[in-house]
Amino acid sequence: MTLGKSSLDSITPQDHRAGFVAIIGAPNCGKSSLLNRLLGHKLAIVTSKPQTTRNRILGVVTEKTGQIIFYDTPGIHQSQKLLNRSMVAQAKSALADSDVCLWLVDGLKRGLDHQSALESVLSRGQKPLIVAINKSDLMESADIEAILEEVCEQIKPDGAAVISAKTGEGLSQLKKLLIDKLPVSPALYDEDELTDQSYRAISAEYIREAVFSLTRQEVPYSTAVTIDSFKEPTDEDRRPLYRIEATIHVERESQKKLIIGQGGRMVKSIGTKARQGLEEFLETKVFLTIFVRITHDWSEKEKLLEEFGYLDPDIK
Ligand SMILES: Nc1nc2c(ncn2[C@@H]2O[C@H](COP(=O)(O)OP(=O)(O)O)[C@@H](O)[C@H]2O)c(=O)[nH]1
Ligand SMILES: [Mg+2]
Structure with missing residues (x-):
């Protein structure tokens, strides 16, 4: 899924628009869900x-009148921890690289x-700002107003839309508002080309998502996932794997x-959940092996954050 430059230039109409939109907002407001819904693929974990989201993820949405390149970002929140500061820096730098800010609520x-x-x-005054109120499927119309x-x-803001990342309501209007800016x-x-994320990076995220959904308290926040080996199906495979x-x-x-669980039960559940998600995403069977390892204080160590892909370059 690497991105190349477009070959569409020659056939593009004069008023066609294209550019970058950073999806910014509080943790849990639905940024990753929105990106997935807009792309029709689950790229960002939810x-x-x-x-949950630790780095910026790019997703490309192409319409007749324009192309919107979205950045999903970690949520904006205050914390002194290096990992968290880096997450906020990721949101900031995504915004710095964007043409429009989408403030999701x-x-x-x-x-x-x-x-x-x-x-x-x-x-303020820096970039066009569009607001989208999300989760309309759970709201009464008086509350929406x-x-x-x-x-x-x-x-x-310079424009506002009411949307549901879950049902897709309001997304056409939102895309129109964004393209206009x-x-x-x-x-x-x-x-x-949907994203700049490799299958390898997406695989690590699916495992992290399984950890987030199956474990509690500080455990998911203390977890990082690395991919040690990633082998694509070969012609020799009897069935692709x-x-x-x-x-x-x-x-x-x-x-x-806690991650390993009684008799290895938890890591097995994590593996099963991640594998099922990946098989759906890759549309191919997956053989997944997971190791669990203590890497002391990784979330406070710049070098490790960099290695895991969670460090924003601006925080150095
Ligand atoms: N009902 C409903 N739930 C949503 C909607 N958008 C997101 N969610 C839920 O809100 C939670 C946080 O979503 P996520 O995309 O991870 O938020 P993020 O932290 O901003 O990326 C998840 O449980 C989603 O399923 C929506 O439009 N409707
Ligand atoms: Mg997210």
């Missing part, structure tokens, strides 16, 4: 826990200070015990 959460949250990543007014009054440009990527070996890194012995 969990009910905040702070969890419609179920009223009374938030959107203005100061937004100011922590963006100084109220939160729309509340958010728009605070941050005075992008610069006139031919498509930047080929239409069939990906062979993947991965390591789940935890920070302490107690966490290792």
Whole structure:
């Protein structure tokens, strides 16, 4: 899934638009769900826990009138830990590289200070700002009106939409609002190229997602996943098969015990869940082997964060 430059330039109409949109917002407001829904593929992992996404993920949406290149980002939140600071820096640098900011709001959460949250990543006047109120499938129309007014009054966006990343409601309108704010440009990527993420990187994320959904408290946040070996199907395979070996890194012995579980039951469940997700994504059988290892204090060590792909270059 590597991206090449577009070959569409010659046939692009004069008013075609293309550019980058950073999806920014609080943890759990639905940024990764929105990206997946827009792409029609599950590239970004989604969990009910905040702070799942650790790095920026690019997804390309191509429409007749324009091409939107989205960045999914980690949520904006305050914390002193290196991993968390790097996550906020990832959101900031995605925004710096974008043409438009999409501020995504969890419609179920009223009374938030959107203005100061937004100011922590963006100084006003810098970029066009579009707001989307998400999770409309769970909201009454009176509440939708109220939160729309509340958010728009605070941050005075250049456009607003009410959407559901779950049902897809409002997404056409949102795409239209975003395309209108992008610069006139031919498509930047080929239409069939969805992302800059490799299958290898996506595989690590699916394993991390399984850990997030099956373990509790601090365990998921203390977990990193690396892919030690990634073999694509070969012509010799009787039936096509990906062979993947991965390591789940935890920070302490107690966490290792929880990840392995009684008689290895937890790591087995994690493996099964991740494998099923990957088989659906890759549309091919997967043979997945998982090791569990203690890598002391990885979340505080710059070199390890870099190795795991979670470090934002700007934080160095
Ligand atoms: N009902 C509903 N749930 C949603 C919607 N969008 C996201 N969610 C849920 O909200 C939680 C957080 O979503 P996620 O995409 O990981 O949020 P992120 O942290 O902003 O990336 C998950 O449990 C999603 O299933 C939506 O439009 N409707
Ligand atoms: Mg996310």
